[in-house]
Amino acid sequence: MRKTGRMRNWPFAKGHGTHNDFVIINDRHGMYDPDSADVRFLCDRHGGIGGDGVLRVVRARYVKDWDGDPDLWFMDYRNADGSIAEMCGNGVRVFARYLVEEGLAMGESLPIATRAGLRTARFVHQDQVAVEMGPVVVRDAGVKVELAGERWPALSVDVGNPHAVVEVSDLSTLDFYFAPTWFPSEAFPEGVNVEFVRSVGPGHIAMRVFERGVGETQSCGTGTVAAAAAAAQRDGTGITHWRVDVPGGTVRVDLRPDGSTLTGPAVIVARGEVFLPNQFD
Numbered sequence: 001m002r003k004t005g006r007m008r009n010w011p012f013a014k015g016h017g018t019h020n021d022f023v024i025i026n027d028r029h030g031m032y033d034p035d036s037a038d039v040r041f042l043c044d045r046h047g048g049i050g051g052d053g054v055l056r057v058v059r060a061r062y063v064k065d066w067d068g069d070p071d072l073w074f075m076d077y078r079n080a081d082g083s084i085a086e087m088c089g090n091g092v093r094v095f096a097r098y099l100v101e102e103g104l105a106m107g108e109s110l111p112i113a114t115r116a117g118l119r120t121a122r123f124v125h126q127d128q129v130a131v132e133m134g135p136v137v138v139r140d141a142g143v144k145v146e147l148a149g150e151r152w153p154a155l156s157v158d159v160g161n162p163h164a165v166v167e168v169s170d171l172s173t174l175d176f177y178f179a180p181t182w183f184p185s186e187a188f189p190e191g192v193n194v195e196f197v198r199s200v201g202p203g204h205i206a207m208r209v210f211e212r213g214v215g216e217t218q219s220c221g222t223g224t225v226a227a228a229a230a231a232a233q234r235d236g237t238g239i240t241h242w243r244v245d246v247p248g249g250t251v252r253v254d255l256r257p258d259g260s261t262l263t264g265p266a267v268i269v270a271r272g273e274v275f276l277p278n279q280f281d
């Protein structure tokens with residue numbers, strides 16, 4: 001097997017939610033499941049299209065291990081390094097926007113299957129989409145996060161995917177040249193997304209994130225929910241509505257005992273055709 005030149009053409013779209021950006025692959029008939037080399041190519045900002053991840057749009061019936069309604073649209077999310085993640089909060093809003101713009105779904109409220117279970121997206125106004133994100137589990141498991149020689153205690157938060165949330169006093173001095181590490185390492189055997197959060201005021205935080213499988217991104221939707229839930233636990237005043245500022249914009253997180261809602265923008269910015277390198281012949 002050897003690498004050769006270009007071979008297959010495939011339609012794609014590009015979209016983002018608070019500048020967390022995605023290459024969208026329409027695979028409605030289950031004909032093209034990108035392998036990790038394809039995902040890395042699609043997400044490559046210099047040699048490919050460029051994105052923090054890939055959203056493969058596919059009917060749930062074509063997804064191995066999905067045992068729910070086969071007719072649902074499934075958000076098959078991949079990180080830029082080719083790894084698979086359970087859930088993507090910005091991605092699911094962009095996915096919903098894409099389905100409607102492509103005429104693949106309609107209505108104000110849209111069920112979307114993900115590896116973390118069913119999520120429902122609702123079109124609110126203009127570019128805003130609200131997604132029911134399910135329950136958020138916050139634990140203080142004695143985890144510490146280290147970055148550039150500094151160590152902080154972190155809360156472990158499960159939003160369908162894993163997060164470690166750290167409180168800091170200054171976001172501008174964080175140095176992401178090297179990835180953050182965590183202790184004990186067994187706390188997150190599958191890796192973790194790390195959120196650094198600064199309190200701005202009551203119900204208002206700012207955040208930077210270093211995503212598993214990507215690096216620093218302009219935003220992470222599940223991360224904003226994790227950060228708000230961790231801030232609510234630390235703050236203890238019972239605030240349930242949170243404004244979360246990220247480098248790429250602002251989202252709103254609503255917390256309930258049995259679930260959470262993430263509301264933020266989702267836009268499609270391009271459509272085109274990509275020439276996929278032929279890896280095997």
Ligand SMILES: N[C@@H](CCC[C@H](N)C(=O)O)C(=O)O
Pocket residue numbers: 020053079084085086087088089090091161162193211212213214217219220221222223
């Ligand atoms: N950017 C996403 C999260 C994507 C997955 C994450 N990197 C992981 O590996 O869990 C979001 O908006 O939630």
